[in-house]
Amino acid sequence: MSLGEGSLFPVENLPFCVFSAPGDGRRRVGVAIGSYVLEAAPVCESRGLASEAPALSAGALNPFLARGPVAWQRVREALAEAISRRSEVEPVAGNLHPLSDVTLHLPFEVADYVDFYSSEHHASNVGRIFRPDGDPLPPNWKHLPIGYHGRAGTVVVSGTPIVRPKGQRKRTTDPSPTFGPSERLDIEAEVGFVVGSGSRIGEPVPLDDFEWHVFGLVLLNDWSARDIQSWESVPLGPFLGKSFATSVSPFVVPIAALEHARLAPPPRDPPVLPYLDDSGKPPWGLDLSLEIAWNGTVVSRPPFRTMYWTPAQQLAHMTVNGASLRTGDLYASGTVSGPSGDERGSFLELSWNGSTPVSLGDGSERSFLEDGDVVTISATAPGANGTTIGLGEVTGQILP
């Protein structure tokens, strides 16, 4: 059996990470293969790609991301070939580290962070909860992928504890706001897209150029303090209700590994403006199956294939005004929710704003997060050669 075969990190996947080994604080780039991390730089050197080694020896993926799509493909092919022909070459065996031994770090320095709102089911659920007498969707929702900028400096790697944020809250019955720890701390299960090649200011990036700019994707938990968010966010949007922390998985799965997960997104009605019109183009819907575990109980299985707006449309929209991209830009899909009650990507929706609490395996009930709770989001996708591609997981525990 080949290295990685039958696991969620087969050679068809090769997600990138930044790791350090025990007793050696040096951060460098690796790829996951089976239950190991393979150090990328020495293997590339042994296969005639010494020019890529400096970028792969950095403490963040950014220098490698900046190398662009031709380099991404060369490195991916070199690593895959080294792994597949392992018996012939020594560098692989000498550069494997058991995943259980290494420390996984934030894989890249985040330049700008944008969060979209592209699940119709999620946006409709939020509309029904907060505006039961109005249209579930805002009037612009089907014309453009709504998004906003978040705080790049508080994006943290999976496993980082999340301190419950304090802030202003005001219930409708309160005469004025009060200050204290959030009482409605929530998650948002999302997929984040990582920009490799930047673009120039004033030059929009069309739909067709998605693969030239976006290297890969991560799982993302957009922790949200609903009480802080609802009081602050009219008229300029979410701010402190989100900015305390956003967790990402340690592995960046290359877009190239997801060739077999691509599918058509849901039909668009009404038709969209030409810069967003992907009809007749190769599709950028993605068949990713997410899973949310709350203290070990799986409470939801959000299907990414139901997302209304694709990551290619989000990229085209984000730059249509001439805004430039930088290596390390991260943009997230927005909460992934499917049509069914057990496919919702936030506890706000799963508990329907607290009216239908969620039962966990230990017999307890929850609407929002309690101190000590652990939430883990994981995902898989169909890969080449009948494999299943793992996106790893993003996990975090709430501290008081």
Place this chain on the structure above:
Amino acid sequence: MSLGEGSLFPVENLPFCVFSAPGDGRRRVGVAIGSYVLEAAPVCESRGLASEAPALSAGALNPFLARGPVAWQRVREALAEAISRRSEVEPVAGNLHPLSDVTLHLPFEVADYVDFYSSEHHASNVGRIFRPDGDPLPPNWKHLPIGYHGRAGTVVVSGTPIVRPKGQRKRTTDPSPTFGPSERLDIEAEVGFVVGSGSRIGEPVPLDDFEWHVFGLVLLNDWSARDIQSWESVPLGPFLGKSFATSVSPFVVPIAALEHARLAPPPRDPPVLPYLDDSGKPPWGLDLSLEIAWNGTVVSRPPFRTMYWTPAQQLAHMTVNGASLRTGDLYASGTVSGPSGDERGSFLELSWNGSTPVSLGDGSERSFLEDGDVVTISATAPGANGTTIGLGEVTGQILP
């Protein structure tokens, strides 16, 4: 007469910039003095501060900003002393470059960019224009400094041309949105605050620690496409209507130069929550006098002293949820508008949404920006020893 005396860049100011000299692309740190830029590193070396020279030789202010307030003060004092005793030491004369000869670059790499909304007059004007039958201020406005994250990657230095953004617009009479160049391109005259020393995630920065973290300020023009903004921004706030470009002045004026500009902000009514309560503390209102020139005609003189929320309150609010600060974080005041009609900081307000166009010196009338228009925002403040401190200017021309 001493170097800089009687100018807006006297020795009491010493704003920091990053410059390169003709025939020499090397970017390094300097301070403005009179009509010159003084290169900082060699002068510091000559005055026993060789340890600060590497940070001052960098191509952006970030390494110097990261050195913290003790280093900021030492460097400032060393430069001031070198300039004041110029006759005794050679390094000053040998390191002066005429301002007219040098290229001024973006002074620092922007980490996160936050934009506040802290002028009561501006927010009230916007409310009266767009919600004439409702309260001019949203219900949360006097309880917290409303803010949101903007795009750090499109912050550009003064003088960078601004390409008119394209995007989706929808007039109330249109059945569906159309795509094209913004027809309502506007400015927002603001002051931006530059974070030097970062903070740890989970640890709020109290009001009293403002000077430990914030190094200085810049002038800032938050270019705004009102038609794009109004269609996109419900429910998650401004996005493409702002993200195409934000211009900043090339000089960062140290907070230390503004000791004589500090004054009490307007009285707060209703009282604010304790983490924002600055009563009885040294005040962080600032007596900055802004001026907006539109194709050379001064159309407004916004007074910063009328801002309701201070930069210290903005910093305390931005971190009260545990969000960390990084060196290079930039947060802007929001549009500065005073109570009078000729003190408004945006053309939206000056033209009252197009109903009272602004007359320029060439006899033309304007409501929003036309291609080729040039807008320049400048400002001054009272300095030590009866001097006037200049903040320089931020300027930009609109390209089609």
